[in-house]
Amino acid sequence: MTAQGSVEEIAVTIAERPAGTPPDESILLDVRGLQTHFHVMDGTVRAVDGVNFSVPRGGTVGLVGESACGKSVTALTIMRLLDIPPAEIVGGEVWFDGTEILGLPEDEMRHLRGNDIAMIFQEPLTSLNPVFTVGDQIAEQVRLHMKVDKKEAIDRSIESLRLVGIPSPEQRIKQYPHEMSGGMRQRVMIAMALSCEPKLLIADEPTTALDVTIQAQILELLKSVQARTKSALMLITHDLGVVAEMVDEIVVMYAGQIVEQGTAEQVLTAPTDPYTMGLIESLPNVEKRGGRLSAIKGVVPSPFNLPPGCRFAPRCPYAWDACRTTSPELVPAGGPGQRARCLLHTPAGAARRAAMLDTAASGGATAGQGA
Amino acid sequence: MTDPTTTSTPAPAAPAPAGSAAAGALEGEEPSTEALEQDWRTSDLPGLPGDAPFVDPGLAVVEGETLLHVTNLKKHFPVLGGLLKKRVATVYAVDGVDFDVRKGEIFSLVGESGCGKTTLGRTVLRLIEPTAGTIRFGSADVTKMKSAELRRLRSKMQIVFQDPFGSLNPRMPVSDIIGEGLIAQGLGDRKERDKRVGDALEAVGLRRDYTRRYPHEFSGGQRQRIGVARALALEPEFIVLDEPVSALDVSIQSQVLNLLLDLRKDFDLTYLFISHNLSVIEYVSDRVGVMYLGQIVELSSSEELYRSPRHPYTLALLSAIPDPDPRRRRRRLVLKGDVPSPVNPPAGCHFHTRCWLREQLGDPEQCVAQEPELREIGPGHRVKCHFAEQVSPTKAAEFASAHSPVEMAAADA
Numbered sequence: 146m147t148a149q150g151s152v153e154e155i156a157v158t159i160a161e162r163p164a165g166t167p168p169d170e171s172i173l174l175d176v177r178g179l180q181t182h183f184h185v186m187d188g189t190v191r192a193v194d195g196v197n198f199s200v201p202r203g204g205t206v207g208l209v210g211e212s213a214c215g216k217s218v219t220a221l222t223i224m225r226l227l228d229i230p231p232a233e234i235v236g237g238e239v240w241f242d243g244t245e246i247l248g249l250p251e252d253e254m255r256h257l258r259g260n261d262i263a264m265i266f267q268e269p270l271t272s273l274n275p276v277f278t279v280g281d282q283i284a285e286q287v288r289l290h291m292k293v294d295k296k297e298a299i300d301r302s303i304e305s306l307r308l309v310g311i312p313s314p315e316q317r318i319k320q321y322p323h324e325m326s327g328g329m330r331q332r333v334m335i336a337m338a339l340s341c342e343p344k345l346l347i348a349d350e351p352t353t354a355l356d357v358t359i360q361a362q363i364l365e366l367l368k369s370v371q372a373r374t375k376s377a378l379m380l381i382t383h384d385l386g387v388v389a390e391m392v393d394e395i396v397v398m399y400a401g402q403i404v405e406q407g408t409a410e411q412v413l414t415a416p417t418d419p420y421t422m423g424l425i426e427s428l429p430n431v432e433k434r435g436g437r438l439s440a441i442k443g444v445v446p447s448p449f450n451l452p453p454g455c456r457f458a459p460r461c462p463y464a465w466d467a468c469r470t471t472s473p474e475l476v477p478a479g480g481p482g483q484r485a486r487c488l489l490h491t492p493a494g495a496a497r498r499a500a501m502l503d504t505a506a507s508g509g510a511t512a513g514q515g516a
Numbered sequence: 517m518t519d520p521t522t523t524s525t526p527a528p529a530a531p532a533p534a535g536s537a538a539a540g541a542l543e544g545e546e547p548s549t550e551a552l553e554q555d556w557r558t559s560d561l562p563g564l565p566g567d568a569p570f571v572d573p574g575l576a577v578v579e580g581e582t583l584l585h586v587t588n589l590k591k592h593f594p595v596l597g598g599l600l601k602k603r604v605a606t607v608y609a610v611d612g613v614d615f616d617v618r619k620g621e622i623f624s625l626v627g628e629s630g631c632g633k634t635t636l637g638r639t640v641l642r643l644i645e646p647t648a649g650t651i652r653f654g655s656a657d658v659t660k661m662k663s664a665e666l667r668r669l670r671s672k673m674q675i676v677f678q679d680p681f682g683s684l685n686p687r688m689p690v691s692d693i694i695g696e697g698l699i700a701q702g703l704g705d706r707k708e709r710d711k712r713v714g715d716a717l718e719a720v721g722l723r724r725d726y727t728r729r730y731p732h733e734f735s736g737g738q739r740q741r742i743g744v745a746r747a748l749a750l751e752p753e754f755i756v757l758d759e760p761v762s763a764l765d766v767s768i769q770s771q772v773l774n775l776l777l778d779l780r781k782d783f784d785l786t787y788l789f790i791s792h793n794l795s796v797i798e799y800v801s802d803r804v805g806v807m808y809l810g811q812i813v814e815l816s817s818s819e820e821l822y823r824s825p826r827h828p829y830t831l832a833l834l835s836a837i838p839d840p841d842p843r844r845r846r847r848r849l850v851l852k853g854d855v856p857s858p859v860n861p862p863a864g865c866h867f868h869t870r871c872w873l874r875e876q877l878g879d880p881e882q883c884v885a886q887e888p889e890l891r892e893i894g895p896g897h898r899v900k901c902h903f904a905e906q907v908s909p910t911k912a913a914e915f916a917s918a919h920s921p922v923e924m925a926a927a928d929a
Binding site: 211212326328329356357358359360361362364365383384385386387389390409410413414423424425427428429430431433434437438439440441442444445 | 628629735737765766767768769770771773774777792794795796798799800822832833835836837838839840841842843848850851854855
């Protein structure tokens with residue numbers, strides 16, 4: 146791409162390194178060119194299609210997008226928790242703490258999971274085993290990974306429940322998951338995830354199933370625990386409010402690809418990709434009262450029938466002929482290190498972009514109206 | 517972490533007109549910080565504006581003909597247990613609710629899961645039989661109606677359900693899903709029905725020729741449109757929208773919200789809008805009732821409620837909304853513990869076990885001993901709290917800064 150000249154500007158957190166070599170020491174997780182496909186009856190779904198991003202040690206990165214954009218599959222691929230087949234990791238590398246982990250034998254991977262990388266899922270009720278007490282479940286994990294005796298494992302379980310703010314943990318460890326509320330169960334999940342002091346915590350929609358006041362409790366808890374343990378956080382969510390509160394960097398995904406990345410402030414306050422712009426503009430808020438919400442028209446394309454060219458073009462208010470034939474690359478756009486997958490930010494789109502900014506400045510900044 | 521932009525400017529005496537923030541945004545400028553300051557949510561720590569005594573923000577309370585009048589409505593579900601299935605306990609799902617819905621307005625009920633908002637919405641239509649209380653729709657007393665009368669009335673009162681997957685029969689084509697209500701109402705012959713089904717589909721932005729398709733052929737957003745078309749086909753006056761956009765992705769959610777607002781205008785509809793999403797409620801509602809454990813704890817115009825909430829629970833709810841602007845990260849007011857069970861709601865004020873204001877006031881006895889009235893503290897603004905006059909953003913911020921969120925979350929309610 147012509148825009149490669151400014152690669153130096155790109156923040157260290159964005160992977161631009163040659164294949165087969167470990168990333169810089171400061172990078173904990175480096176995902177490069179990741180491609181995960183699902184082979185199903187109707188064809189092949191390219192669920193993750195060339196994703197590059199990285200998480201610095203102790204850093205916080207948010208993966209944002211709507212249903213089926215590939216954000217959860219990205220996480221499951223990193224954790225190697227997908228069933229193969231139907232899934233197939235077609236290409237790419239995942240470097241964790243200096244080691245490429247996609248090629249790791251399963252027993253080494255099992256050691257890594259839980260110990261160094263832990264994951265919290267959306268629905269705590271289905272991720273906990275209903276026939277064991279929560280104490281047993283945390284202790285099991287501790288004993289598997291830390292080589293301690295039963296007594297000490299129980300003590301550690303109590304300690305980890307205390308850490309996540311569960312009152313009277315000595316009694317709580319004797320309870321079964323169904324005896325707890327949704328917020329309590331999610332705390333147990335966080336306690337389990339943190340019991341082995343992982344270097345990376347992956348949280349997949351950790352508060353989506355919870356009420357707003359309980360969500361506030363859990364987010365505050367995650368923040369404080371993360372600050373204390375210095376573990377890195379990769380947060381997957383569809384909620385722009387939640388990422389804004391929790392992470393320093395944001396990766397926006399659409400139809401299996403990254404469409405924008407940058408700091409939280411860049412992406413949320415000065416988005417450069419039309420999809421990100423549309424998402425932010427479609428959020429209802431009080432300033433839009435009385436008017437129409439600027440909805441993104443249409444629906445996400447079928448994964449079996451992705452449009453040629455830019456995958457967002459059929460819904461994009463700024464698309465022109467070139468967008469329907471050329472697949473855009475992720476190119477520098479907006480602030481330092483920020484990148485967008487949009488032709489507007491290539492020389493071919495420069496004139497249109499200037500015109501667009503002019504209209505925006507003169508007050509006509511309305512993206513596509515509802516379909 | 518005080519935001520410098522909000523502390524450097526002196527606090528103005530009274531709130532600026534509500535329109536100024538929006539006007540600034542329209543011109544593509546940075547939202548005017550002066551206008552934003554009026555909103556308590558942008559304030560972070562003590563000493564910020566928003567403490568002016570109750571001021572009507574200029575938006576006249578919507579007056580109009582009352583369409584729905586609900587008085588002391590109760591719905592208690594028995595909990596049966598033991599060998600003889602005797603009543604062993606009672607779930608107080610809706611426990612003494614009063615409100616009016618005026619013709620043409622969007623009245624919203626907001627609250628967390630288990631607060632009784634969905635039960636209330638269904639009880640209003642008598643899809644669930646109330647335990648006590650009266651519901652008047654226009655001049656008719658819905659609570660006393662016989663089933664034939666009720667059936668006739670149902671053409672005027674419709675409902676759209678939350679789950680666009682569970683609420684449409686997968687074995688029925690769209691024409692039957694939408695036409696079923698027309699048949700039940702004995703409306704029209706086949707040809708007339710087909711026309712009305714087609715009209716309803718068109719009104720919700722779907723194609724007339726979709727009638728022969730089945731629900732699985734549609735996306736979530738389209739299914740929700742079918743749910744709306746089903747309600748609309750009977751030409752109702754009043755629709756209960758029970759979490760109509762909660763199952764949808766953000767980009768689809770805004771399409772459906774736009775549709776609902778357009779339909780209200782085009783067909784002179786009145787909505788009872790039920791949601792847990794406070795941003796959606798703020799955007800659509802004329803008036804809002806906040807529910808907690810089966811009761812309305814605060815009721816006012818939407819603008820007033822969001823600008824100067826007077827119930828400690830409302831303040832905590834609003835403070836919990838994550839703000840999508842990372843420049844406005846702020847200290848939250850985190851409530852302790854979980855919502856108590858509606859089987860055994862706390863005595864006195866139901867909220868007293870989690871109330872930050874009560875703690876701040878040194879645990880007054882009254883909160884436990886006496887249930888507060890839903891009393892009027894300003895024009896059209898009613899609050900169920902003994903100490904509503906003492907609720908202020910400053911008090912809340914003081915409390916938030918004195919208690920770490922994690923310590924609060926860990927406290928047993």
